[in-house]
Amino acid sequence: MKLLATTRIQDGRLLFNDTELAHGIGEDSDFLRALYGGLGMDYPKFHKMDRYARLSLLAAEPLYRKLREEGADIVNAVGLVTVNRSASAATDTEHWEPVSRGESASPAVFVYTLPNTGAGEITIRHGAFGPSICLASEHPDCDLLLTIADDMIASQGMTHVIVGWSDIFAAPYWSGPPTLPFAGFALIGLDAGTPITPTGLQAILTPH
Amino acid sequence: MEILLGADHVTCALGSGSTHVLDAMLDGQCGLVPETLPGGIAAYVGRAFPKGADQHPLEEQLLETVASCRAQLSRDVFAADGREAMRSAVILSTTKGEIGFLEKGDTTAAFLPALAERLRIRASLPAAPIVVSNACASGTLAIKLAADLIRAGSYDHVLVIGGDLLSRFTLSGFASLHALSAGPCRPFDRTRDGVSLGEAVAGVVLSNDRALFKEPLGRYIAGGMGNDANHISGPSRTGEGLVRAVNAALRAGDKTASDIGHINAHGTGSSYNDRMEAVAFGRLDMEHVPTNSHKGYFGHTLGAAGVLETILSLHAMHRKQLPASLGANDLDELPPLNVLQSVGTPLSNLLLKTSSGFGGCNAAIFIEA
Numbered sequence: 001m002k003l004l005a006t007t008r009i010q011d012g013r014l015l016f017n018d019t020e021l022a023h024g025i026g027e028d029s030d031f032l033r034a035l036y037g038g039l040g041m042d043y044p045k046f047h048k049m050d051r052y053a054r055l056s057l058l059a060a061e062p063l064y065r066k067l068r069e070e071g072a073d074i075v076n077a078v079g080l081v082t083v084n085r086s087a088s089a090a091t092d093t094e095h096w097e098p099v100s101r102g103e104s105a106s107p108a109v110f111v112y113t114l115p116n117t118g119a120g121e122i123t124i125r126h127g128a129f130g131p132s133i134c135l136a137s138e139h140p141d142c143d144l145l146l147t148i149a150d151d152m153i154a155s156q157g158m159t160h161v162i163v164g165w166s167d168i169f170a171a172p173y174w175s176g177p178p179t180l181p182f183a184g185f186a187l188i189g190l191d192a193g194t195p196i197t198p199t200g201l202q203a204i205l206t207p208h
Numbered sequence: 209m210e211i212l213l214g215a216d217h218v219t220c221a222l223g224s225g226s227t228h229v230l231d232a233m234l235d236g237q238c239g240l241v242p243e244t245l246p247g248g249i250a251a252y253v254g255r256a257f258p259k260g261a262d263q264h265p266l267e268e269q270l271l272e273t274v275a276s277c278r279a280q281l282s283r284d285v286f287a288a289d290g291r292e293a294m295r296s297a298v299i300l301s302t303t304k305g306e307i308g309f310l311e312k313g314d315t316t317a318a319f320l321p322a323l324a325e326r327l328r329i330r331a332s333l334p335a336a337p338i339v340v341s342n343a344c345a346s347g348t349l350a351i352k353l354a355a356d357l358i359r360a361g362s363y364d365h366v367l368v369i370g371g372d373l374l375s376r377f378t379l380s381g382f383a384s385l386h387a388l389s390a391g392p393c394r395p396f397d398r399t400r401d402g403v404s405l406g407e408a409v410a411g412v413v414l415s416n417d418r419a420l421f422k423e424p425l426g427r428y429i430a431g432g433m434g435n436d437a438n439h440i441s442g443p444s445r446t447g448e449g450l451v452r453a454v455n456a457a458l459r460a461g462d463k464t465a466s467d468i469g470h471i472n473a474h475g476t477g478s479s480y481n482d483r484m485e486a487v488a489f490g491r492l493d494m495e496h497v498p499t500n501s502h503k504g505y506f507g508h509t510l511g512a513a514g515v516l517e518t519i520l521s522l523h524a525m526h527r528k529q530l531p532a533s534l535g536a537n538d539l540d541e542l543p544p545l546n547v548l549q550s551v552g553t554p555l556s557n558l559l560l561k562t563s564s565g566f567g568g569c570n571a572a573i574f575i576e577a
Contacts, residue, residue, distance in 0.1 A: 087320055087341055092310055092377070099380040100311065102246060110381035111441040111566060114303060116342045120567025123435040129452050131433035132569060133349060136320035136339040144338060144362075151356045156432075156456060 001150060002193030004160070005066050006204050007059045009183040014038065016062040028168065028181060032058065049112070049121055050091040051181065056082065056118030056166040057125060059183035063162055064126045066187065077159040079152035080119050080132035081145055083205075084167040087115035087136050118166055131156055140165050140205040142198035149188050160189040165205040182207045211355050211428040213414050213575065214421035215280035216519045217273050220408035221254030221506040230523050232505075233531040234551055239506045240392040240404050245379055251388045253374055254406025254507030266306050266409075267326055270371050273411040274298070274331045277367055281413065281420050285365045286333060293334035297363045300324055300337040301350035301370035302511035307377045337369070343565030344474070345433075346370065347410075347514020352431030352573050354414045364416050370515035371409040378510070379405060385441070393477030393508070394535030395501035396486075396547045400477045406507025410516035426522045429463065429558070429574035432456025436568030443480050447488025449570040450562060454492055457560075457572045465493045468574075469556030470530055472521040474564045475501020476508050477535065481564065490543040497560070498552045499545050504534030514563045518575065521561060525554050525577035 008015045014022040014035050022038020024031040032054045036046055039061055046054060067074055091112045099105050111117070116134035123132060131152060135144075149161040164185035184205040188196055218225070221239030222232040232239070240252040257265060278284050285292040302320065309318035316322065324336040340350040347370040354366035372378075382388050382405060389402035413420070414428060434452030436444035444450075458464065471494060473485050482501075489495060502517045509516055524530050530552040539547055557577045564570045 085321055089315055093315060096310055096377060105380045105384035107384040110384055114343045114566055116567040116569060117440055120440050123437040127437050129435050129437050132435055134342045136341050138321040147360050147362050151360055
């Protein structure tokens with residue numbers, strides 16, 4: 001399997017293959033909106049999503065653009081593997097606050113209290129019907145992630161797999177502000193590219 | 209490669225132990241009880257554990273499940289210091305884990321990897337369990353992942369455990385969506401009006417070594433996964449993701465619709481979900497296959513559901529007695545399915561288990577009983 005492209009969102013910048021496509025500052029929501037503008041996206045549903053789904057959607061966007069430009073079969077043949085540490089914790093807290101005070105929950109918030117909503121929004125945005133799986137772990141287990149990606153390509157008929165880490169809360173070994181969002185996504189396939197190794201994937205999926 | 213399942217354990221609203229729970233189901237017992245939620249909302253829930261008994265309620269239940277499954281094996285392949293430690297893994301399927309910690313104000317203790325790490329330490333496992341959190345498709349997807357990892361050569365033995373508890377967190381959310389039935393849920397019934405939530409833990413071992421089991425429960429054939437790419441919380445009207453998941457499993461397992469002996473559907477009792485499944489199974493030419501939902505017995509147990517219902521369905525197929533789809537008294541006519549209104553007989557020993565969840569995810573597995 002080859003590494004075909006990467007997106008990283010870190011320190012307020014969105015990098016596609018190390019080229020900055022967008023940047024933003026401010027609180028999470030402002031920052032994510034700035035990246036959305038920077039990518040020139042026109043997708044009104046974006047504004048209804050929680051921060052985690054927005055972060056995931058933004059990180060995936062340049063990779064699906066590349067797939068679309070190259071005529072890949074996004075509908076049928078692109079798999080998706082997502083993983084993070086805090087699942088949907090930021091939105092869980094938002095859902096729980098009114099409930100803990102005895103008030104009604106917001107249905108628009110509650111539907112985002114699952115970690116696979118990031119992948120769900122990506123599949124909706126890009127009309128991707130292929131397989132996806134959502135995992136939670138303290139650190140990305142890149143041997144496991146590559147085994148899953150390889151299985152999707154070798155046994156489930158996928159031509160490409162996108163493997164992504166996105167978390168509104170940064171990993172514990174990250175020394176930055178505790179709520180700094182980070183996302184690292186890798187596009188993997190069989191086309192020309194550099195061979196992907198667990199160590200190589202680790203570097204993409206972790207903040208540094 | 210032959211991948212076998214066995215050494216299972218379940219605890220749900222109908223009690224503990226697969227044989228005991230299946231006996232109760234075949235007897236037509238319903239484990240759902242009325243409960244008034246905050247805000248005066250009337251609902252039925254499938255309570256399996258005493259409320260507020262432990263500080264780590266899910267962890268304690270999962271540890272019991274792990275211990276019970278391990279005790280049934282001919283040798284303990286899941287010991288951290290054992291000879292096969294590097295060839296064994298545990299997969300945990302859950303949607304909200306120990307969400308009770310969030311309710312107490314401790315956000316990071318509620319993180320899913322924290323639960324996995326505590327399980328590793330307390331059960332002396334070779335590594336922290338791999339956590340699958342894919343909404344209500346988690347359990348079925350976890351079994352598929354376990355088999356995929358064995359087939360890929362990563363492991364020889366995988367213990368899949370699923371668990372979710374009833375919580376104010378989840379109940380308040382489903383109430384806000386007006387998704388809860390005021391009575392016990394009635395999957396595939398014309399008058400169904402929503403979900404009954406339940407809680408459960410369930411565990412089953414998958415292995416490529418037949419000698420591990422006193423008596424295997426089943427043989428894994430194949431699995432598939434597909435997305436609706438349609439709506440974040442509502443199922444597809446065309447059942448596209450489920451059709452794709454089942455078709456992928458059919459292809460991978462070299463099976464056709466006529467091979468299937470029994471379908472244990474997701475069957476939540478929500479209007480849209482059950483309609484979606486009927487459309488999908490119609491498109492797949494599976495209307496004739498004896499089909500049921502287990503959720504009328506113990507509710508929708510979220511991350512545990514796929515594991516729990518797969519285990520119970522395999523036991524039922526061994527007995528050649530499939531539980532009636534409890535609550536389906538007046539079948540919805542469009543599109544028609546062969547929903548079991550009394551105890552039924554499988555057409556063959558091939559089980560199709562499906563699950564669907566928020567985010568538009570769908571999983572399907574074939575297992576030979």
